[in-house]
Amino acid sequence: MKTRELGTAGLKVSELGLGCMGFSQGYGPSGTREDAVTLIRTAFDRGVRLFDTAEVYGPYINEELLGEAVAPFRDRVVLATKFGFKINRDGRQTGLDSRPEHIREAVDGSLRRLRTDSIDLLYQHRVDPLVPIEEVAGTVKDLITEGKVKHFGLSEASAGTIRAANAVQPVTAVQSEYSLWWREPEEQVLPACSDLGIGFVPFSPLGRGFLTGRISSSTKFAPGDMRGKLPRFTPEARQANRAVVDLLENIGAAKDATAAQIALAWLLAQKPWIVPIPGTRKLERLEENLEATSVTLNADDLKAIDDTAARIPIKGARYPEELEKTIDR
Numbered sequence: 010m011k012t013r014e015l016g017t018a019g020l021k022v023s024e025l026g027l028g029c030m031g032f033s034q035g036y037g038p039s040g041t042r043e044d045a046v047t048l049i050r051t052a053f054d055r056g057v058r059l060f061d062t063a064e065v066y067g068p069y070i071n072e073e074l075l076g077e078a079v080a081p082f083r084d085r086v087v088l089a090t091k092f093g094f095k096i097n098r099d100g101r102q103t104g105l106d107s108r109p110e111h112i113r114e115a116v117d118g119s120l121r122r123l124r125t126d127s128i129d130l131l132y133q134h135r136v137d138p139l140v141p142i143e144e145v146a147g148t149v150k151d152l153i154t155e156g157k158v159k160h161f162g163l164s165e166a167s168a169g170t171i172r173a174a175n176a177v178q179p180v181t182a183v184q185s186e187y188s189l190w191w192r193e194p195e196e197q198v199l200p201a202c203s204d205l206g207i208g209f210v211p212f213s214p215l216g217r218g219f220l221t222g223r224i225s226s227s228t229k230f231a232p233g234d235m236r237g238k239l240p241r242f243t244p245e246a247r248q249a250n251r252a253v254v255d256l257l258e259n260i261g262a263a264k265d266a267t268a269a270q271i272a273l274a275w276l277l278a279q280k281p282w283i284v285p286i287p288g289t290r291k292l293e294r295l296e297e298n299l300e301a302t303s304v305t306l307n308a309d310d311l312k313a314i315d316d317t318a319a320r321i322p323i324k325g326a327r328y329p330e331e332l333e334k335t336i337d338r
Contacts, residue, residue: 010056010302013284015208016181020130020160022087024277024302026059027052027295028212028288033071036218037231040290042074048292049078053086055299061184061210061286063091063134064115064122068100072122080124089182089210090119091164093134105335107137109148116157132162132184136337142170146177153178162210167337168201180207184286187211188220189272189314190241190253190323199280207282214276214285215298219247221269222254241325249324256317266304269294271314273301278311 010023032045039045049060062075072090079086092115095106119128131152133145152158160181163171174180183202187194188211202209215221217236226248230237240246257268264271269287276285287298306314326333 010058010299012058013208013281015130015210015282015284016160016179017206018160018179018181020087020181020208022059022284023057024284025057025273025299026061026087026089026210026284026286027057028286029060029062029071029075030066031288031290032074033067034233035066035235036290037234045074045290046078048290048295049075050081051292052295052299053079053082055295057299058085059087059089059210059284059286061089061212062123063132064119065091065094065096065102065134068096068102069118069122072119076122076124083125087129088123088125089130089132089162089184090123090128091132091134092116092119093137093164105135105137105139107133107140107145109144112145112148113152116152120157127156128158130160130162130182131158132164132182133166134164135335136163136166136170138337142166142174143177146174146180150178165336166198168197170337171198171201171207172205175205175207180205182208182210182284184210184212186213186327187276187283188214188216189257189275189318190216190220190250191327202282203280209280209283211276211283211285214287215269215272216253217242219250220254220257220272221267221294222258226251238329239325239327240329241323241327243325246325249322252321253318253323256314256321260306260310260314264304264306264310266301267297269297270301270304271306273298274304274306275311275314277302278306 162182164184226244236242257271
């Protein structure tokens with residue numbers, strides 16, 4: 010697999026990474042730990058070098074799982090994790106917390122669970138309105154000086170926040186949702202990243218599975234699957250949004266590729282510093298996703314996709330209203 014560079018400080022990663030949240034939460038029953046470790050190690054064998062987790066996934070158990078899985082080749086991969094949520098003793102998430110003392114506590118825990126001496130890429134998971142971003146960036150800057158962290162990242166941050174943080178500690182990567190059915194980052198965030206030399210890491214690049222074409226208006230989500238509570242995944246929204254999948258499948262038919270592969274290839278074609286992190290728990294889906302790096306979309310293909318997508322109104326918000334309030338805009 011080819012490599013791409015995030016930021017200007019030399020952080021080189023595979024052009025596709027692996028989002029690991031689904032091994033521990035978010036999409037119903039997660040399968041066995043053994044199966045997850047096997048898939049992560051298979052991803053490494055196939056060339057994946059960027060693995061993404063967070064302390065809140067589980068919470069905690071996702072970092073532990075990833076630490077175990079990559080232990081045999083830790084020095085050959087980039088581990089990204091995140092801080093920024095309050096987590097009660099019973100494991101419940103209870104709001105945001107990016108106070109300097111909490112960042113340090115979170116980092117020490119992540120280092121232990123990931124079985125590593127240094128976190129390659131540390132993201133603030135969500136912007137905390139009660140803590141100035143300059144204070145957050147300054148704390149991460151100190152952690153970098155101390156050797157506990159190598160690179161600083163932000164997740165779901167606005168362009169203004171990105172610029173303010175970067176003025177204190179250079180930001181290597183920004184992570185936000187981005188795909189053909191969520192293009193808001195194109196308005197301000199991607200231009201800011203381009204101006205500042207910051208890499209961009211799209212999460213949910215396959216629209217939480219919807220862009221694969223395997224979810225219909227009649228799909229029933231398992232207990233614990235977050236999609237059952239998302240406005241964009243109501244049966245009515247799924248029916249209306251099917252037009253995006255039709256577009257991907259039509260392009261794919263001409264390229265001998267699946268809808269998922271076209272969705273990922275489209276992202277890879279946007280900028281050379283964009284590195285999507287699709288997640289999966291299935292080996293066949295991993296193989297399918299990685300094959301997207303072999304799909305070429307030329308200028309005419311990209312124009313056709315953009316022209317058609319511009320005429321498709323997307324129905325439904327990404328998150329329920331209370332979660333939307335945690336997004337920095």
